[in-house]
Amino acid sequence: MNKFSYLLGAVVLNLLVAVPAMAETVRLKAGTFIPVTLAESLTSESHVTGDSIMFRVANDIVVDGKVVIEGGSMVNGTITFAEKSAMVGQAGKISVAMLNTTAVDGTVVTLQGSKTFEGEDETTGTVVVGVVLCPLALLNSGDEAKVGEGTQGRAIVASNFDIEVK
Amino acid sequence: MIAKLIISMPPLGALALLISAILAASLNSLSYPNGEIFYEFLSQICHQDFHKSFHFLGHPLGLCTRCTGGYLGVIIGAASVLLLVRPFRFVPILSAYSIGMTLFMIAVMDGILKVTDGNMERFFSGLVGGAGMALALSAFVYLFFSLKRSS
Numbered sequence: 001m002n003k004f005s006y007l008l009g010a011v012v013l014n015l016l017v018a019v020p021a022m023a024e025t026v027r028l029k030a031g032t033f034i035p036v037t038l039a040e041s042l043t044s045e046s047h048v049t050g051d052s053i054m055f056r057v058a059n060d061i062v063v064d065g066k067v068v069i070e071g072g073s074m075v076n077g078t079i080t081f082a083e084k085s086a087m088v089g090q091a092g093k094i095s096v097a098m099l100n101t102t103a104v105d106g107t108v109v110t111l112q113g114s115k116t117f118e119g120e121d122e123t124t125g126t127v128v129v130g131v132v133l134c135p136l137a138l139l140n141s142g143d144e145a146k147v148g149e150g151t152q153g154r155a156i157v158a159s160n161f162d163i164e165v166k
Numbered sequence: 167m168i169a170k171l172i173i174s175m176p177p178l179g180a181l182a183l184l185i186s187a188i189l190a191a192s193l194n195s196l197s198y199p200n201g202e203i204f205y206e207f208l209s210q211i212c213h214q215d216f217h218k219s220f221h222f223l224g225h226p227l228g229l230c231t232r233c234t235g236g237y238l239g240v241i242i243g244a245a246s247v248l249l250l251v252r253p254f255r256f257v258p259i260l261s262a263y264s265i266g267m268t269l270f271m272i273a274v275m276d277g278i279l280k281v282t283d284g285n286m287e288r289f290f291s292g293l294v295g296g297a298g299m300a301l302a303l304s305a306f307v308y309l310f311f312s313l314k315r316s317s
Contacts, residue, residue: 152214
């Protein structure tokens with residue numbers, strides 16, 4: 001019984017030492033390209049500056065043959081600018097930024113990346129019709145900016161991160 | 167001489183677009199967002215789907231594989247005609263035009279019907295289409311100037 005206890009103790013000790021040793025750290029370098037897709041639909045009509053939005057990492061991010069960020073991981077983003085369409089044919093505009101995502105070990109990876117979307121601008125046509133035909137046409141507004149779910153974006157890792165991978 | 171000058175313009179434009187596509191990826195890999203201006207410019211003419219683009223220095227090119235192949239095809243097609251001393255001596259101009267248009271239409275149909283799957287297939291489809299377009303355009307320009315000379 002005593003021998004068995006020693007053996008069991010040795011096995012447990014061995015596992016405690018061996019398991020952390022199996023974890024490996026790889027460096028996710030600043031400037032690494034992270035492909036993202038929008039996880040929801042946006043419009044300049046329904047969203048305002050400061051709204052939180054979500055993206056998804058489009059595919060696994062692999063460094064030295066190890067997955068550091070899993071495809072499908074959520075990416076936090078925000079709306080940095082939103083403007084509704086306005087009179088005289090002005091189009092709506094919406095700018096988004098990707099902020100961060102989570103690596104396989106739970107590290108929050110800071111990202112850089114932004115994109116601007118604009119609706120169809122009708123200013124020229126509205127001014128021409130308004131001046132030549134009827135001033136009431138100047139009340140016409142342009143199209144809202146609409147961004148569909150799945151729209152692609154480019155994000156870049158902002159600084160170096162050491163990620164623990166298995 | 168004027169014919170060759172006209173034919174040399176599309177490949178120069180294509181070369182500028184290909185350089186812009188490479189610059190977009192390489193500048194972004196050096197320091198973000200330096201390459202974004204090229205991505206923005208090229209987004210007017212290409213969907214830039216990163217699953218359907220070649221990657222350079224870890225970043226997608228500013229043009230998809232089909233567009234990359236297409237513009238490279240324009241350069242190769244036009245250069246082939248320009249480098250020949252008498253381009254349409256062996257192949258009649260109308261035949262060259264027909265061959266070029268056929269190749270171009272095959273690539274266009276492939277683009278619409280999405281027959282090819284995979285980046286290399288899309289690249290070669292674009293290459294064939296671009297070369298065909300350059301051949302057809304060159305033949306058209308030579309035909310125009312030969313008709314003008316004979317009249």
